[in-house]
Amino acid sequence: MGWRWLGALLLLPVQLLWLAGKAAACLVLPPRLRDLSRESVLITGGGRGIGRHLATEFAKRGARKIILWGRTEKCLKETTEEIRTMGTECHYFICDVGNREEVYQQAKAVREKVGDITILVNNAAVVHGKSLMDSDDDALLKSQHINTLGQFWTTKAFLPRMLELQNGHIVCLNSVLALSAIPGAIDYCTSKASSFAFMESLTLGLLDCPGVNATTVLPFHTSTEMFQGMRIRFPKLFPPLKPETVARRTVEAVQMNQALLLLPWTMNILVILKSILPQSALEEIHKFSGSYTCMNTFKGRT
Template sequence: MDFKNKIVLITGGCSGIGKIMARKSLERGCQKLVIWDINEEGLSQTKEEFSKMGGEIFTFKIDVSSLDDIKVTAQRVRTEVGSVDILINNAGIVVGKYFHEHTHEQIDKSISINTTALMHTTLEFLPGMIEKNSGAICNIASSAGLISNPKMSVYASSKWAVIGWGDSVRLEMNQVNKKVSVTTIMPFFINTGMFDGVKSKVLPILEPEKTSERIMNAIEKETKMLAMPLPYWFIRLSQGLLPIPAFDWVMKNVFGVYDTMKEFTGRK
């Protein structure tokens, strides 16, 4: 999917990799860029910062944990901007604590923002893509959706759901013969502040600029799944071949995955 002359919508688009992908969409010549975010000040600053890059920029303050907000704002986009060609479901949150330390409200918020918001947002714009027989959906999941990890139980579950749902939609588009690509991204920790305090024994903490570029390339190439830095197939193959105790030992003692969240602080 070429970004040139397209309408691109990015959720969580005024910070982290969302903001970088917004800039890269403009650099690639998108006609209209739509940014959804809950941060009104961030939206204003981002629009001003990108104002001279070409392409029209539309910003919408939205709480994606609210279905009513999603419905109303999606209708505004269709009316004020047009039919979305490329949807990047990027908004997300993390609560880094043991499951028994969560509140019910934190569980609901995590699942609504990280999982169901992607489904509801896609449901608003997918019919338009199907009607045009053209479109691209990119879901930012996480390697936490592949590997269980202490202090990430709810976050991991929200991302596991996104991986299963998103790839099922990809298969559905194939079955109904529609040219709508679905790309699922499963990155390790990215150095954006969201995961401040995490420590990785072997695997590198990903750099936002390079990671964003790889995601943009994946959308352009209509890549089905992209995990980084460990490839998707390696993780799944290891899980399939190794008994659970052996896999746990490798993840803890070789890669150090199970201890990454011990000193997590998150974005202040």
């Protein structure tokens, strides 16, 4: 028993070096992308913003079916018509992912009308852009229900069948604010941090589930109406991401079976700095970059 333990301990550094080298090689060599022609993709919050661009990107890359969930029928209908003009089968369902009973009911309707879902993209989110003391209690609950608990309900609704088929992918459109919170968005930051922990636990839990994987995407500020009015100090140095860029990189990450994606790549530096710098130094970075006051001009959509 002791020798076996020692052998495993000695083997671990070799395995880590091999995996690190393999990951580095993937950055240089052209990746082998997963074929999406047999996949049925469900996107929550799919009527507008990043969700709409995700739908068009999956369609461009040959997804067999696109299913959109959201709360606003007008936006869902417009996006559905756009996808259909691209020659891809598309359906939409009115669904508030923060409502557990509604999620389970609409998941059943999707299975009956469309069939099995093999890629689930949890994209729906809300932000209220207020401090804790200025926030309405119901608004705070709404953020947690949609941004965090909604993932529990959608994943529980579709993951069992993916495990049966040994074919599935759970995707979470999260935010870099899950790792580095800012004032003025305490509801959003809290919910995204919880969502990140959910996906980290889920990803590890799927290690022994062949054919089923997970991807978490952590983008920087993206230029959608959701965060309209948000301002940082050096917009030319840290420009907001385009939603179509986030969508393209997300679909690529799914095709490459990439577990974690930070956008842009410079956000990896932020993770390192948070690990080594004292809190006082991190506070100075927030003040210097303007993230400390970036929500003061917020007037986005909730």
